[in-house]
Structure formats: C-alpha cells, structure tokens
Amino acid sequence: MGWLVLPAAGPARADDPVELSRDGQITDRVGALGDRAGQVEDALDRLYDEQRVQLFVVYVSDFSGRSGQTWSDETADRNGLGQDDVLLSVATHDRQYAYSVDVDSRLTDADLRDVAGTAIEPALRENDWAGAAIGAADGYASVLAGRPVTAPAITPGPADPGTGDSGSTGARDFILPVAVVAGVGAVGVYAYARRKRRTTTRTTPAATGWGRGAGAGGAPEPPTPLPELDAQAKQVLVDTDDAVRTSEEELGFATAQFGEEAAKPFTAAVARAKDELTQSFRLRQQLDDAFPEDDATRRRML
Known part of the structure; x- marks a missing residue:
C-alpha cells in the first residue's frame, strides 16, 4: 500500500503552483535559506557546469x-521546465517535499531514489533547508558522473521558517515523496498534460511520515488503524473525483x-482514470454495505 498525503487544513491555495524567480534558480517564499543562499547557488552552478543540468x-x-x-x-509546467531541468519543491510548514524530472532525463528512477535517500532527506530531517538543495545538486552531479552519492554536512535550521518558530520538529513528521517525472506529450504546447509520473514506487510503508520506517528497537511500526485508513481512503476518493x-x-x-x-493519448488516459475511479467507488460501496468484511479484507480493499 502506498502512503497517502491528505489536503492541508486551513485556507486553500495559500501557495499555489508559483512562478519561479527570474533572478536565478532559487525561489524562497519563506526565507528558508537565510544567509546560505550563496552556498546553494554555488552548488547549482557546479551541477550545471559539470552536467548541463539545471x-x-x-x-x-x-x-x-x-x-x-x-x-x-x-x-x-507553469514555468516551462524541460528535459535537462529538475525541480525540487519543499513545503516547510507542512513538512512535505517532491521532485519533478523530465521523462527523458538522464537521471534514472534509481538515481533519484539514491540522491533522495542519501543527500536530500538527511538534511530535511534536521531542518537543513539549504543542505537539502546542496545535497540534491551535488548528488545529481555525482550519479550522472558515475560517482557515489555522499551525505551532506548538516547545519540544522529553524523548524518552520517564515513563522519565527525555531523549535525542533522531528524528522518523523516529514513526508517522503513519490518520484515524479515529467513527460512532453503529443500536444507539446499544452502544458497541463505535459508532465506525468514515471514510477509509482513507494519507499516507505503506508501512511507513515518520512523517517518512520521502524519503531523502537528497529521493529516495524504498527499498521495504520483501520478508522484512519478508512478516512484517508474517503478523502482521496473525493480528491480524485475532483481531479x-x-x-x-x-x-x-x-x-x-x-x-x-x-488529444487522443490524453482522451485515453482520462477514460482509463474514469474507469479505475468507478471501480474504486464500487469498492467503497461494498465496504459500506450491510455485510461487513473481516479486518484483513477491509484493509486490503482500502
């Protein structure tokens, strides 16, 4: 089962997909980098100089x-990123992140997972916002050159930049992303349909936050309680129907x-999505009927 990310509470569209800065490759809406923006710029420049990847x-x-x-x-999509561009997005308050890469990029899924696990996530665990970007840049340069990825030096930062909260928020609250990869569709200028996921490989158990792979003593954490899983499934069905x-x-x-x-490829994709959504709603109806399933079956259906 893959983990689920639920919509954030509170006012929606607070940080809708943004226009990237015209002054460089860094867009910092929350002041996360502080006085370390120059270090990040240097790392981004190194990656471009070595591999011509932005x-x-x-x-x-x-x-x-x-x-x-x-x-x-x-x-x-909004910013027209292409084959040799990578986007790393970090939501500091909601403690989520994701990356988007062109489907024809030289970076493979294995490369992306290696860099994420070795060079990005260790920094995010400690609120090292600059270190995550530096780790990503140096990590991508390394895998493209055939070198091993190394963990960045960690410099902890504020837990929730932009709010004045300098307290320590544990790594367990950070949500691991699915590898997201972009593809240019048949309608090349139609940005809405240009990007797609290359893989749905999950690297964490269901519904666990980033860094929650094991409990005390290395034992696996208990599965998500059925009531919580049920609520997540309902919300995802609503969100998917809207999408x-x-x-x-x-x-x-x-x-x-x-x-x-x-538009034919996209017509087929939407038709398939509608079919799978219909099947999901049928499962939901079966779960809610007058004939209850045992817990193991219910968990599998959810």
Whole structure:
C-alpha cells in the first residue's frame, strides 16, 4: 500500500503552483535559506557546469492542499521546465517535499531514489533547508558522473521558517515523496498534460511520515488503524473525483484547440482514470454495505 498525503487544513491555495524567480534558480517564499543562499547557488552552478543540468529549488509554506508531486508538476509546467531541468519543491510548514524530472532525463528512477535517500532527506530531517538543495545538486552531479552519492554536512535550521518558530520538529513528521517525472506529450504546447509520473514506487510503508520506517528497537511500526485508513481512503476518493472532472474539462479545451487526433493519448488516459475511479467507488460501496468484511479484507480493499 502506498502512503497517502491528505489536503492541508486551513485556507486553500495559500501557495499555489508559483512562478519561479527570474533572478536565478532559487525561489524562497519563506526565507528558508537565510544567509546560505550563496552556498546553494554555488552548488547549482557546479551541477550545471559539470552536467548541463539545471536544478530549480522552491521553498513554500505548503502545497495548497495538493499532493507534493501534483504541485511540483504544475509548477514545472507553469514555468516551462524541460528535459535537462529538475525541480525540487519543499513545503516547510507542512513538512512535505517532491521532485519533478523530465521523462527523458538522464537521471534514472534509481538515481533519484539514491540522491533522495542519501543527500536530500538527511538534511530535511534536521531542518537543513539549504543542505537539502546542496545535497540534491551535488548528488545529481555525482550519479550522472558515475560517482557515489555522499551525505551532506548538516547545519540544522529553524523548524518552520517564515513563522519565527525555531523549535525542533522531528524528522518523523516529514513526508517522503513519490518520484515524479515529467513527460512532453503529443500536444507539446499544452502544458497541463505535459508532465506525468514515471514510477509509482513507494519507499516507505503506508501512511507513515518520512523517517518512520521502524519503531523502537528497529521493529516495524504498527499498521495504520483501520478508522484512519478508512478516512484517508474517503478523502482521496473525493480528491480524485475532483481531479478527473477537472481533467475532463481541460481535455475539452485541448481537443477544441488542437483536434481530436492530437488529444487522443490524453482522451485515453482520462477514460482509463474514469474507469479505475468507478471501480474504486464500487469498492467503497461494498465496504459500506450491510455485510461487513473481516479486518484483513477491509484493509486490503482500502
């Protein structure tokens, strides 16, 4: 089972997909980098000089109720990022992050996981916002050059930059992203449909926060309680239904502008999504009927 990221509470769209800074590859909406912005810039420059890959990093408070991968994809689309561009997005208050890479990038899924686990996450565990970006830049340069990825030196920072909270928030609250990869579709200028996930490989157990792989003594943490899992499943169904409806509307606009032939791959994708969503709603109805399943079956269905 993959973990689920639920919409954040509070006012929505606080940090909608943003326009990246025109002054460089860093967009820091919360002051996360402080006086270390220069160090991050140096790392981004090293990556470009060595591999001609541009890493863009963006720090916001939250992902406006979206999943990290959706927010990152939409931000990359909005800013026209391409094959040799990588976007690293960090939501400091909601403690989530994601990365978006072109489907034709030289960075493989294994490369992305290696850099995330070795060079990005150790920094995020300690609120080292600059270190995460430096680790990502140096890590991508290393894997592309065939060198081993090394962990960055850690300099802990404020737990929630932009709010004045300098307290320590544990690493267990940080949510691991799914690797998100971008692809240029048949309708090349139609940004909404340009980006997609290359993989749905999960690297953490279901519904655990980042860094929660094991409990005390190395024992696996207990599974998510069924009531909590049930609530998550209901929310995801609602969110997915909304997303499919929005996709249908956007597809209509694209078809009108570019023709049915150009939109055919996306028409098929939306049709498949609707079919799978229908199956999911049937499962939901089965779960809610008058014939209760045993706990193991219910967990599997959820």
